[in-house]
Amino acid sequence: MAADSALPITLGVIALLSMPAAIAAAICADEVVDSVRQRAEHARESWQEQRTLDRLERAFAPAPPAGPPWANAARVASDVLSSARESVAQFAVQRLNAAGFAPAWLPLPAVPAAELSFEEVVAWLRAVPRQDAEYDEALAAACRCLGISEHLGEVSGLDLEIERLRVEGALTDAGLHLRDK
Numbered sequence: 001m002a003a004d005s006a007l008p009i010t011l012g013v014i015a016l017l018s019m020p021a022a023i024a025a026a027i028c029a030d031e032v033v034d035s036v037r038q039r040a041e042h043a044r045e046s047w048q049e050q051r052t053l054d055r056l057e058r059a060f061a062p063a064p065p066a067g068p069p070w071a072n073a074a075r076v077a078s079d080v081l082s083s084a085r086e087s088v089a090q091f092a093v094q095r096l097n098a099a100g101f102a103p104a105w106l107p108l109p110a111v112p113a114a115e116l117s118f119e120e121v122v123a124w125l126r127a128v129p130r131q132d133a134e135y136d137e138a139l140a141a142a143c144r145c146l147g148i149s150e151h152l153g154e155v156s157g158l159d160l161e162i163e164r165l166r167v168e169g170a171l172t173d174a175g176l177h178l179r180d181k
Contacts, residue, residue, distance in 0.1 A: 118145045126179060136160075139167050146174050 096103075116124070125138040136152040143150040148170045155163050168178060 116141060121145055122176065130164075136164070139164065139171070142171055142176060143167060146171065146176070148174065 121138065121141045125135075125142055128135045128138050140150055140152050142148075148167070150167050151163055152160065152167065171178065
């Protein structure tokens with residue numbers, strides 16, 4: 001019998017002790033709800049800001065190179081192989097001509113033109129006035145040194161001015177300062 005009367009007494013004591021906590025929870029519930037709502041809004045706003053920044057970054061990112069990723073490596077390897085093939089052929093022609101065993105159908109070895117160093121090209125480019133005809137040659141030499149395509153010899157008039165501006169911009173983007181400051 002004592003066990004039957006102990007259960008209601010225990011539940012009554014627990015209810016009496018937890019009553020102040022329940023009243024406090026009811027009073028503060030609106031503050032807790034506001035706090036949770038503010039945190040959720042802040043998380044949503046920061047997510048939207050990050051999403052917008054990611055979209056802008058993708059919009060202004062440079063376009064990926066055309067073709068498969070190994071295309072540039074294959075192009076470089078092809079250029080190296082053809083260059084090596086030409087240099088071996090030139091060496092063979094030179095040795096055969098020097099020894100006097102070259103057949104008549106073999107061409108005489110071409111004397112390579114002396115290329116200007118990059119520093120000489122830059123000095124030449126800075127020394128020549130923009131209106132001078134040599135300016136286009138200096139721009140073309142700078143483009144050859146840096147591997148930039150140019151069509152200065154193929155155009156004239158307004159197209160030449162536009163091509164000059166494009167080439168100057170490409171050289172500037174490559175880090176070449178066209179005029180001393």
